[in-house]
Amino acid sequence: MRNALGSAQSVLVLGGTSDIGLAIARQLRDRGARRIVLAGRDPAALERSADGLRRAGTEVTVGSFDADAVEGHQEALAKLFAGCDVDVVVAAWGVLGDQSAAEADAALAVAVARTNYLGAVSALTICTNLLRAQGHGAVVVLSSVAGERVRRSNYVYGSTKAGLDGFCQGLAAALVGSGVSLVVVRPGFVATKMTAGMKEVPFSTTPEAVAEATVAGLTAGRSVVWVPGPLRLVMAVLRHVPTPLFRRLPL
Amino acid sequence: MAERQLLTGWGRTAPTAADVVQVRTDDDVAEALKAPPARGVLARGLARAYGDAAQNAGGQVLDMVGLDRVHRLDLERGIAVVDAGVSLDDLLRTVVPLGWFIAVSPGTRYVTVGGAIASNVHGKNHHGDGSFCRHVRSFDLRLPGGEVRSVTPEHDPEVFWATAGGLGLTGVVTSATLQLLPIETSWMRVDTERTHDLEDCMARMEAGDDGYRYSVAWVDCLARGATMGRSVLTRGDHAVVDDLPDEKQLGARRYGPRPLVSAPPWVPTRALNRLSVAAFNETWYRRAPRHEVGGIESIATFFHPLDMVREWSRIYGRRGFLQYQFEVPFGAERTVQTAVERLSSRGCPSFLAVLKRFGPLEDDYLSFPQPGWTLTLDIPAAMAGLDELLDQLDELVLAAGGRLYLAKDSRLRAQHVPVMYPRLDAWREVRDRLDPDRHLISDLARRLDLLG
Numbered sequence: 012m013r014n015a016l017g018s019a020q021s022v023l024v025l026g027g028t029s030d031i032g033l034a035i036a037r038q039l040r041d042r043g044a045r046r047i048v049l050a051g052r053d054p055a056a057l058e059r060s061a062d063g064l065r066r067a068g069t070e071v072t073v074g075s076f077d078a079d080a081v082e083g084h085q086e087a088l089a090k091l092f093a094g095c096d097v098d099v100v101v102a103a104w105g106v107l108g109d110q111s112a113a114e115a116d117a118a119l120a121v122a123v124a125r126t127n128y129l130g131a132v133s134a135l136t137i138c139t140n141l142l143r144a145q146g147h148g149a150v151v152v153l154s155s156v157a158g159e160r161v162r163r164s165n166y167v168y169g170s171t172k173a174g175l176d177g178f179c180q181g182l183a184a185a186l187v188g189s190g191v192s193l194v195v196v197r198p199g200f201v202a203t204k205m206t207a208g209m210k211e212v213p214f215s216t217t218p219e220a221v222a223e224a225t226v227a228g229l230t231a232g233r234s235v236v237w238v239p240g241p242l243r244l245v246m247a248v249l250r251h252v253p254t255p256l257f258r259r260l261p262l
Numbered sequence: 263m264a265e266r267q268l269l270t271g272w273g274r275t276a277p278t279a280a281d282v283v284q285v286r287t288d289d290d291v292a293e294a295l296k297a298p299p300a301r302g303v304l305a306r307g308l309a310r311a312y313g314d315a316a317q318n319a320g321g322q323v324l325d326m327v328g329l330d331r332v333h334r335l336d337l338e339r340g341i342a343v344v345d346a347g348v349s350l351d352d353l354l355r356t357v358v359p360l361g362w363f364i365a366v367s368p369g370t371r372y373v374t375v376g377g378a379i380a381s382n383v384h385g386k387n388h389h390g391d392g393s394f395c396r397h398v399r400s401f402d403l404r405l406p407g408g409e410v411r412s413v414t415p416e417h418d419p420e421v422f423w424a425t426a427g428g429l430g431l432t433g434v435v436t437s438a439t440l441q442l443l444p445i446e447t448s449w450m451r452v453d454t455e456r457t458h459d460l461e462d463c464m465a466r467m468e469a470g471d472d473g474y475r476y477s478v479a480w481v482d483c484l485a486r487g488a489t490m491g492r493s494v495l496t497r498g499d500h501a502v503v504d505d506l507p508d509e510k511q512l513g514a515r516r517y518g519p520r521p522l523v524s525a526p527p528w529v530p531t532r533a534l535n536r537l538s539v540a541a542f543n544e545t546w547y548r549r550a551p552r553h554e555v556g557g558i559e560s561i562a563t564f565f566h567p568l569d570m571v572r573e574w575s576r577i578y579g580r581r582g583f584l585q586y587q588f589e590v591p592f593g594a595e596r597t598v599q600t601a602v603e604r605l606s607s608r609g610c611p612s613f614l615a616v617l618k619r620f621g622p623l624e625d626d627y628l629s630f631p632q633p634g635w636t637l638t639l640d641i642p643a644a645m646a647g648l649d650e651l652l653d654q655l656d657e658l659v660l661a662a663g664g665r666l667y668l669a670k671d672s673r674l675r676a677q678h679v680p681v682m683y684p685r686l687d688a689w690r691e692v693r694d695r696l697d698p699d700r701h702l703i704s705d706l707a708r709r710l711d712l713l714g
Contacts, residue, residue: 012276012278012314012319012705012708012709013276014275014276014672014673014709015273015275015276015313015314015582015584015643015672015673016275016584016643016648016649016672016673018649018673020676020709042649043675045676068677096319096708143279144301144320145301145319145320146278146279146280146301146318146319146320146321147276147277147278147279147319147320147705188266188268188279189266189268189279190268190277190278190279190319190320191279231581231644232580232581
C-alpha cells in the first residue's frame with residue numbers, strides 16, 4: 012500500500028534496465044519500498060540492474076516482460092502481479108530508433124511504433140485493469156516532450172510518444188474514482204544510454220532529476236510532470252508557433 | 263447491493279476503491295460474511311480514523327452506519343444495549359437528558375460504537391477510567407463463515423481483548439452492551455490554567471490530575487524559545503446541580519449540540535501555513551484565562567470542540583493531513599520535550615497539540631494506551647520534509663519504549679510495529695483462530711503487515 016505521504020511498498024518497473032526507470036526505483040527504495048521487481052527482456056542485464064538496487068530491507072527480483080510480444084502480455088503481467096499488491100508500476104521501456112533509417116524502411120518505423128506505442132497500449136490496458144481489481148495503485152508513464160509537438164528531426168519516435176501521451180491522458184481520465192492514478196512524465200532531453208552520443212540540447216536533464224520530479228509528482232497527486240519544470244512553459248509557446256516558422260527552428 | 267466507491271480516512275489521504283455494502287440488519291452482516299470476496303471484507307463506521315484503518319482496497323467494505331438501533335436502556339443500572347452502527351452522538355442525545363453519560367468520550371462524538379471498540383478509543387479520563395472497552399460489558403462478534411459469538415471479558419478474555427483495539431480484524435462487532443456513567447447535569451465544571459512551557463505543564467499534570475476525572479493540555483507547537491511548549495491545561499468533572507448558576511439549574515440535563523458552521527468545500531493546499539497557524543495558536547493561548555477555577559462549560563465545548571465545524575478536515579485542502587499520536591512511558595518526559603522542540607524548530611504548522619497522561623494497562627493486545635504521556639498533533643500532508651521528520655520522531659519514540667496509535671496511523675513503517683506492540687504475535691494467534699482463512703483485512707493491515 013502507498014502511505015499518506017506517497018511512499019510505496021511494492022514497485023514494478025517495466026523496462027527494468029532503463030536508466031530513468033532505475034532512477035525512479037532508487038528514489039522509491041530510499042523512501043521505503045520493500046519490494047521491487049525489474050521486468051524486461053535481458054535476464055543478465057536485469058540481474059546487473061537488480062544488484063545495483065539491492066539494499067538491506069529491500070528485496071529486488073527480476074521478471075520477464077517484452078513490450079513487443081503483445082500476445083503474451085496478459086500472461087506475463089498477471090505473473091508479475093501475482094502474490095503481492097503492486098503499488099506503483101513504472102512504464103519505462105522505449106526505443107529511440109534510427110530516424111533516417113526509419114524514413115527509408117517502413118519496417119524499422121513500425122518497429123519503433125510497436126515497442127513504444129502498441130506495446131504500451133496493450134501493457135497499460137492490462138496493468139490498469141489489474142490495478143483496478145486491487146482498488147489502488149499508481150502508474151508512471153514515461154512520455155517525452157518530443158510528443159508534445161512532433162519535429163522533423165525525430166518524427167517517428169516523437170509520434171509514438173504523442174500517441175502514448177494521448178492514450179495516457181484518456182486512460183487517466185477513465186481511472187478517476189477507481190483508486191488507480193496515472194502520471195505522465197514529459198522529460199526534455201535526458202542523458203541516458205538511449206541518447207548516448209547525441210548532442211545535448213537546452214533543457215537537458217538527468218535520470219536522477221527525472222526520478223526526483225516524478226516521485227514528487229506522485230506524492231502530490233499530479234497527473235503530468237515536466238522535467239525540468241520550465242519546459243512546460245517553453246512547450247506551451249512552441250505548440251502555437253505557426254508551422255512555417257516551426258519548421259525552420261533548429262530543433 | 264455493493265457499489266464501488268473511493269474511500270479515505272478522515273485525513274483524506276491515500277484513497278482506495280472498495281465495494282461498499284450498506285448494512286441495515288444483523289442478517290446483512292451475516293450474509294456478507296458468509297462468502298467474502300477474494301480481497302476480503304471489513305466493517306467501516308463513521309470514517310473518523312485518520313488513515314487507512316477503515317479501507318479495504320479492491321475488497322468489500324460494510325458500511326455499518328445503518329445498523330443503528332438502541333435495543334435496551336436500563337436506567338437503573340446505566341446499561342445500554344446498542345447496535346454497532348449507533349454513533350456516540352446518537353447515544354449521548356438519548357442518554358444525557360436521562361442522567362447518563364458515556365464512560366469514555368473521544369475527541370469527536372461522530373464515531374460508532376463498533377469503531378470505538380475496534381480502536382479501543384480513549385478520552386480525557388484515561389488516567390482514571392481507562393479506555394472505552396473497559397466499560398463494554400459484552401459484544402456480539404460475527405465471524406467470517408457467519409458464526410456469531412457473544413463475547414464478555416469474563417468468559418472469553420482473549421477474544422474480547424483481541425477485538426478491543428483489534429482494528430476490525432477479528433470479526434464484525436454487531437452490537438454491544440455498554441456501562442454508562444451517572445451524571446447530574448449536562449454541564450462540566452472546569453479549571454483552566456495557562457502554563458508558560460511544557461515542563462511546567464507536565465509538572466502540574468503529574469501533581470494534580472488525580473483530583474479530576476478529565477484532564478488535557480493543549481500545547482502550542484509553534485511557540486519557540488522560552489515559551490516553547492506553552493500550554494493551556496483544562497481539567498474538570500461533571501458539574502452537579504449546585505455548581506450551576508441559578509438560571510442553568512432548571513433543565514440542567516438539557517442536551518442538544520449543533521454544529522455551528524461547515525468548512526468550505528474547497529480550500530487551497532497552502533492555506534494552513536506556519537504564519538496562519540501561529541496566529542491562531544497565539545490568539546487561542548491569549549484568550550484562555552491565566553487561571554480560572556470552576557468555569558461552567560457544556561459537554562460539547564469541553565469534549566468535542568471540533569465537532570462544531572462540520573467537515574473540518576477540509577481545511578487542509580486537497581492533499582489532506584495526518585494525525586501523529588505517540589505515547590511514551592512515564593520517565594520519558596524528555597522525549598516529549600524533544601519531539602516538541604523538533605516540531606517547533608521545523609515550523610511544523612500544527613494547530614494545538616494535545617498532551618495527556620495515560621493510566622494503567624488493560625489486558626489488551628493492540629490497544630494504544632499504556633501508562634505514560636501521549637502527544638497528538640495534526641499536520642498538513644503537504645508539509646515539505648514531513649516524512650523524514652516523522653521517521654525521526656518514530657525513532658525517538660521507539661528508543662523511549664513508546665508507540666504510535668495504529669488506528670490513526672497513515673505512514674508508519676511496518677518494521678516498527680512488532681517493536682511498538684510486543685503482543686502482536688499473541689494477537690495474531692487469537693486472530694487466526696477466529697479468521698483462519700484471513701478474510702478480514704484492511705489497507706492498514708496490508709500496509710503494516712499486521713496479519714503476519
